[in-house]
Amino acid sequence: MQDRDTTALVTERRERAAARWDLDRGVVLVPAGLMLPIAGTDQFHEYHAHPEHRYLAGVGQPGGVLAFDAGEGWTLFVPQPEAAERVWTGNGPSLAAVGDVSGLARVQAASELGGWLERRRGEPVAVIGNDDLTLRAGEYGVESWTSLEFATDEDENERLRTVVAELRRAKDANELALMREAAAATHRGHMAGLGKARAGMSERALQIEIEVEFFGAGAERTAYGSIVGGGPNAATLHFAPTAREFGEGELILVDAGAEVGGYASDVTRTYPVGARFEGVQRDLYELVLGVQERGIAGARPGIEYKELHLAASVEIARGLIDLGLLRGNAEGLVERDAQALFFPHGLGHMLGLATHDAGGCLEGRAPSDRPTLRYLRADLPLQPGYVVTIEPGIYFIRALLEDADLRERYRNDVDWGRVDELLDFGGIRIEDDVLVTEDEAEVLSAATPKSLEGIEALRAEALEA
Ligand code: GLY
Numbered sequence: 400m401q402d403r404d405t406t407a408l409v410t411e412r413r414e415r416a417a418a419r420w421d422l423d424r425g426v427v428l429v430p431a432g433l434m435l436p437i438a439g440t441d442q443f444h445e446y447h448a449h450p451e452h453r454y455l456a457g458v459g460q461p462g463g464v465l466a467f468d469a470g471e472g473w474t475l476f477v478p479q480p481e482a483a484e485r486v487w488t489g490n491g492p493s494l495a496a497v498g499d500v501s502g503l504a505r506v507q508a509a510s511e512l513g514g515w516l517e518r519r520r521g522e523p524v525a526v527i528g529n530d531d532l533t534l535r536a537g538e539y540g541v542e543s544w545t546s547l548e549f550a551t552d553e554d555e556n557e558r559l560r561t562v563v564a565e566l567r568r569a570k571d572a573n574e575l576a577l578m579r580e581a582a583a584a585t586h587r588g589h590m591a592g593l594g595k596a597r598a599g600m601s602e603r604a605l606q607i608e609i610e611v612e613f614f615g616a617g618a619e620r621t622a623y624g625s626i627v628g629g630g631p632n633a634a635t636l637h638f639a640p641t642a643r644e645f646g647e648g649e650l651i652l653v654d655a656g657a658e659v660g661g662y663a664s665d666v667t668r669t670y671p672v673g674a675r676f677e678g679v680q681r682d683l684y685e686l687v688l689g690v691q692e693r694g695i696a697g698a699r700p701g702i703e704y705k706e707l708h709l710a711a712s713v714e715i716a717r718g719l720i721d722l723g724l725l726r727g728n729a730e731g732l733v734e735r736d737a738q739a740l741f742f743p744h745g746l747g748h749m750l751g752l753a754t755h756d757a758g759g760c761l762e763g764r765a766p767s768d769r770p771t772l773r774y775l776r777a778d779l780p781l782q783p784g785y786v787v788t789i790e791p792g793i794y795f796i797r798a799l800l801e802d803a804d805l806r807e808r809y810r811n812d813v814d815w816g817r818v819d820e821l822l823d824f825g826g827i828r829i830e831d832d833v834l835v836t837e838d839e840a841e842v843l844s845a846a847t848p849k850s851l852e853g854i855e856a857l858r859a860e861a862l863e864a
Contacts, residue, residue: 406502408573409457412566413473417454419562422469425523425557426516426549429455431463431527445620449529450752451563453661457501460491462539464512464532468519474505476512479712481686491548501543506850513541524549529559564757566747569784573663574833578751581664581842582832584616584657589668589847592627593854594861599670600646602640603628605651609714613657621642623754626654633669633825634794636744650680650825656754657716659753663754664787674853674859679722683827684795684851686718691829691849694746694789698781700841705778708746709733711791712771715742719793722819725802738768738811745775747788756786781841786843794826 420427422758431452436444456465462478463688477497480488507515526532536544570578588609605628613621615740621685628638629645632650645651649672656664669684671677676684690711697707716738718727724741725732732738732832749756767773781787794813799805800818832843848854 400572405457405573406500409455409500410502412571413467415566417467417472418470419557419566420467424469425525426469426519427467427525427527428532429465429467429528429537430526430530430532431456431459431465432742433459433531433535434461438604438649440747441647448661448782450567450661450756451528453752454563454567456503458497458660458814459494460497462509464509464539465528466515469501472505473503474507474515474519475501475503476507476509476515478509480609481640490848494654497794510540512539516541516547517850519547519549520554521548522550524551525556525559525564526551527556532829534749539790561762564759567751567757568779568780570751570786571784571832574751575786577660577662577834578594578664578834580617581622581659582616582661582666583846584613584659585655585664585666585844586657586846587612587616587665588657589653592651592653592849593668593857594864596645596651596670596672596858596861599644601644602629602632605643605645605653606640609653609655613655614740616657618659620658622656622665624657626652626667628652628825629838631673631795631823631825633827633842636792636794636796648677650676650827651826652826653829654828661752663752663756664844665748665754665830665833666788666847667790667792668828668829668830668847669827669856670858674862675855679821679824680827681817681849681851686715686722687791687793687827687829688849688851690714690791691717691789691831694791695840696832698787698789700781700783700835700837702781703779704746704787705772705775707789708775709771711746712738712742713792715793724814724821726812727812731810733771735808735809735812739770740805740809741772741793741795742791743770743794743796743799744790744792745777746832747770747790748776762806781835783835784839787833788830789829789833790830792826792828792830795821795824796826797822 422757428454431448453459460477464476466474494506525840533544591612592609606625626638629638630649632638652669654667712733713729716732719725749758832839
């Protein structure tokens with residue numbers, strides 16, 4: 400049985416959505432999505448319920464559909480597997496159990512969805528969530544989507560989706576509790592990484608040590624493919640760990656997060672294979688850490704996330720000037736996107752039911768194609784309850800730094816001789832999960848050490864053990 404507070408919070412989400420949708424007739428369908436087959440096999444990709452479904456239903460069964468009828472309210476349709484299927488996949492949750500978690504009075508077998516839709520044939524219908532319902536209707540037990548002759552309007556779908564995205568940004572107490580659990584599990588994994596990394600150990604072996612702890616601490620899965628890169632591999636932003644072994648003197652970048660109850664944690668730490676950051680590693684680590692700490696301090700209600708990102712970009716440019724890698728004036732370099740050669744991603748993103756959660760641009764704003772802004776995944780003012788990552792980084796990425804056109808464009812802005820010496824450096828990223836409050840931001844991942852001294856002390860202790 401689900402605790403009453405959680406059920407009440409999920410019920411409130413639906414009430415808020417329905418009030419803001421303000422529909423006087425018609426139907427909204429919010430499918431969770433079907434299992435996705437791996438082509439050429441009889442297996443399936445790992446399942447992830449559509450966040451809009453999971454948010455509004457509080458559950459996320461494959462093939463589930465949350466349906467809203469403007470006159471009648473909400474009904475959740477959940478697949479009840481036949482006996483032959485139960486042999487392989489088990490019973491799945493009962494309708495009563497789903498009713499308990501979701502707080503919905505009407506929970507029906509998915510086999511009843513077709514008849515429910517038939518009775519509404521020709522009405523206005525909107526589909527948000529996973530739109531595979533319209534493409535794979537038969538697998539949802541609906542004979543044919545087109546035969547229902549629904550009146551659908553893509554602009555209306557978008558309006559309803561935008562309402563749900565806006566609601567999802569500020570986390571409720573149930574969501575925050577799960578995000579704290581995810582951050583705690585992630586902390587255990589990162590501590591294992593900091594304690595167990597050694598020269599001669601492979602990226603894959605370190606990934607396993609970290610993920611074992613995630614699962615041991617209650618994670619249901621990793622929030623995204625863990626990124627573990629040693630030496631030059633740390634420069635690849637979404638690097639998938641390999642059998643490559645860490646070398647003496649290298650840095651290791653670990654970007655990994657546990658998922659609990661569908662909610663993601665997303666934390667990055669960068670640390671030396673040895674006991675100390677050496678030379679330029681030290682300079683760059685201190686630069687990135689300072690930028691990150693000031694980014695967190697700036698994460699206050701009303702602050703534009705883009706402004707935080709641009710301020711971080713200027714600080715990185717200034718730091719790279721001080722270290723002799725860039726030349727000129729920091730603001731001017733950012734106007735020309737020169738720092739994006741070394742910091743080519745956004746300051747972070749919203750976090751929640753997805754790793755890159757309900758971000759996007761506020762209405763009336765358009766995404767920018769500028770290298771400085773292209774990968775900033777949210778352009779909006781921060782509000783209490785939002786959870787965002789703050790994750791500046793500096794990398795030596797050959798795909799950018801060996802590009803002849805970029806070298807030409809920035810020939811006077813960059814000390815290319817110095818860059819060439821550092822092409823195998825890899826990269827440094829430091830990332831925390833940050834809850835915006837009325838006052839100072841709360842760092843959900845604060846337990847995981849990141850100060851230079853703290854990391855060095857842990858590494859020294861680990862190597863002595
Ligand atoms: N930490 C993975 C990502 O933000 O893409």
